[in-house]
Amino acid sequence: MKRRDVLGAFGATAVMTFAGSRARAEQLLPFYDLPAKYMNWAALGTAYEKRTGVKLTIDLKTGSSTALAAMKAEVARPQVNGAFWSLDIAIEGKKAGVTMPYKPKGFDAIPDSRKDRDGHWWAMSSANIVIGANTDVLRKHNLPLPKTWNDLLKPDYKGLCGMMEPTYSGTASTFAYGINFIQGGTKDDFTPGMKWLKAFADNGGQYRSETMGPRLVTGDVGILIDAEGNILLPKAEGAPVVVIAPPDGVVAVELGMSMMKGAPDQERARQFFDWLLGDEAQSIIGASYFRPVRKETLPKAVAAELGEPEKLIPLDLEHEAAVVTNLKRAFTEIVTRGGDLADVLRRYRLAA
Structure with missing residues (x-):
């Protein structure tokens, strides 16, 4: 397996800013907790920008609990469209009233135990x-x-x-x-x-x-x-x-996404969520040695190296x-x- 072909080159880190031209701002899609060096979000961000021209805010408010604290503080005036986080923290986010439902394409294939039935949170990997x-x-x-x-x-x-x-x-x-x-x-x-x-x-x-x-x-x-x-x-x-x-x-840690209540760019956020459960994103996740929620996208060579714990x-x-x-x-x-x-x-x- 050629890793460069699967993962692509690492992109530059995007940092959210409210300054700059309107045209530049329109190309930025803000989310919390997309760490470049965790689950290879750098490669995911590069692939999504190449496909859509939209830049993700890599390394903005990293850490699930950090993201939740920021979203609670900003719930009256949302600054981001959602977060990537562990699902225990995602459940906290729903209870805190900082998320809103969306069921992306592929939602029905996610096991019931790994998603909120209303779509407030759902797994993309573990x-x-x-x-x-x-x-x-x-x-x-x-x-x-x-x-x-x-x-x-x-x-x-x-x-x-x-x-x-x-x-x-x-x-x-x-x-x-x-x-x-x-x-x-x-x-x-x-x-x-x-x-x-x-x-x-x-x-x-x-x-x-x-x-x-x-x-x-x-x-x-x-x-x-x-x-x-x-x-x-x-x-x-x-x-x-x-x-x-x-x-x-x-x-195992269950990892997934949520949309923020009152997200400022809901349409593009939905498109991004749809992409995350598609073949391209799930294959990048699998090639990065995380376990995609769509198991069929995990490369066989990676699956063999991951193995199963005793x-x-x-x-x-x-x-x-x-x-x-x-x-x-x-x-x-x-x-x-x-x-x-x-x-x-x-x-x-x-x-x-």
Whole structure:
């Protein structure tokens, strides 16, 4: 498979501006959270601009939670047409009243569990959340590849690990929710998961408010918790990185789109949403090592490299959306501010 033929060249990052000529503004289609280095939005943006002449706002308000906060602040006067985000945050967005329904072409083919029946949100892809390792960094420290999630808590890996901040990233908030079940927690008790997240920080693990994939490639972090595609795509391009899917369990993040309530350019937004579920966009997503919602568009060679984890733990998306705000608040109080774990979890009704 020739990757250049599938993905095309990376386009320049578009940044929303309200200055400039009217003609230029008319060619810009603003959305929040289209990160160039996540799910290869750079390639998606380049392909869409080549097809339509419309430029997407790549890297504007990246992070699902960041996008939701901005949309809440702007709901009376919408500045964008919608957002790309994890579906737990999308459900929050609907409840907050910042989205409006639209069912793009291909909506009926999306499984019911991966879309809002009225069209407020819908999946375009998913990704397993795994461990990525920079083999050059580990070789420098004379360390083996980690095998399990608990390996990352060992003193051997102190200060070498990182992931995105759960209060910023939908992928990270999904992991913060899912690690609880990997560690033996329940929907009524998030103690095991929060203990793991705190121990990760205590072992020097970094929580960063940025897309972290590039830091693994450069060796700024030696081990990264992230969506598998953010590791496998650089690997395919020659980076010294590998993916580990721990046998103790892996969770997946569901990724999709929503239109903002009162979106300023609804017609062009609808056209863009239609394109995202079409062959071209879904094939770019698949070639970027994310799992397109239309499975038939995933290249066979990519599917073989992605494989399936030994133990994929299913998540209750509605329950995740119901508790994710309190989970993020508890994370901040316990991990960032050193609050008492048991007391904070009880206060947020995340433990008895």
